[in-house]
Amino acid sequence: MQVIFKIKRQTLRQPSHEQTYTLDIEPGLTVLDALNQIKWYHDGTLAFRKNCRNTICGSCAMQINGRAALACQNSIRQELAQAIAPDTITIAPMGNMPVIRDLVVDMQGFWQNLGAVDPYVSAPARQLGEGEFLQSPRDREKLNQAGNCILCGACYSDCNAREVNPAFVGPHALAKAYRVLADSRDQARGDRLEAYNNVQSGVWGCTRCFNCNTVCPMDVAPLDRISQIKGAILETKTEDNTVAASALDRPLRHRLVLINLVKEGGWIDERKFGLRVLGNGFRDWRGLGSLIPLGARMLGRGKFPFRFHPSPARGVIRPLIEAVQSWRKGGSRVKS
Ligand code: SF4
Ligand code: SF4
Ligand code: FES
Structure with missing residues (x-):
């Protein structure tokens, strides 16, 4: 079938423009397959990130039909079903991050904000000498959902709080913060709760817009993880x-x-x-x-x-x- 791809293109600090490509393509293929076809057979200058082609590496996140998504996840048929025009898919770079070129964004701030929540099991818990730190299956199970994050940036891209508050660390970071908080090996719970209990950068900076839950391709549900951290903070405080x-x-x-x-x-x-x-x-x-x-x-x-x-x-x-x-x-x- 014939599908029109409208792609937002730009280079660093230059105004963007929209470029249209029309492909004769199988609707069962993914948006990433379409981008590959454009790059290989029509326009080698188009820049985008990709790696695994299988929803594992998180490299191919971009805005597809107005919301952040992985290009390798949904088929063209699925994307057309949610498109405004029946034969057109719009593609743009992720939001809340500066564009380097076309669909490639600078993710430095994303990684720095992840680092800001100290996303590692605390140091004393790692000094085990010859021993092992055993976890029960039940303890391990608590880490499953937050641990599914592939750090694709989709939630960060569409986060309303990030858009207006540059201090807010973002949903990915707070989902990871929960991941460490829930880890039975971690020994820095008190310090973590104090750090995450911040009106600007921490959990209270979230405006509860729900976008992160909607766009996350791995069902990490960052907003739910943020609510769990809030609950844990509330348990430690009185008026x-x-x-x-x-x-x-x-x-x-x-x-x-x-x-x-x-x-x-x-x-x-x-x-x-x-x-x-x-x-x-x-x-x-x-x-x-x-x-x-x-x-x-x-x-x-x-x-x-x-x-x-x-x-x-x-x-x-x-x-x-x-x-x-x-x-x-x-x-x-x-x-x-
Ligand atoms: S929480 Fe979901 S959307 Fe956000 S970075 Fe992780 S996998 Fe991507
Ligand atoms: S719910 Fe909170 S963290 Fe998630 S996208 Fe909205 S403002 Fe950001
Ligand atoms: S290419 Fe790895 S997630 Fe899409």
């Missing part, structure tokens, strides 16, 4: 020990206050919510000051809740929350 870092701990305090208020009243007492999250129990005057314009507007419009009516079901809700909390504390370190 009171978020005081020290004040504004930096706000996302964490937001969740802790929310849980505590629901435990107290069955639902959220909005009068206390802002005071405890932003005001940090009257310890953060700048945070408290930031509430004044909102409070004034609410008062002006008659929407300020002077009284709080607890939920009639609070007697049921509290034991439920406490049961979940004690289950999490008593269960394995990081739930899989």
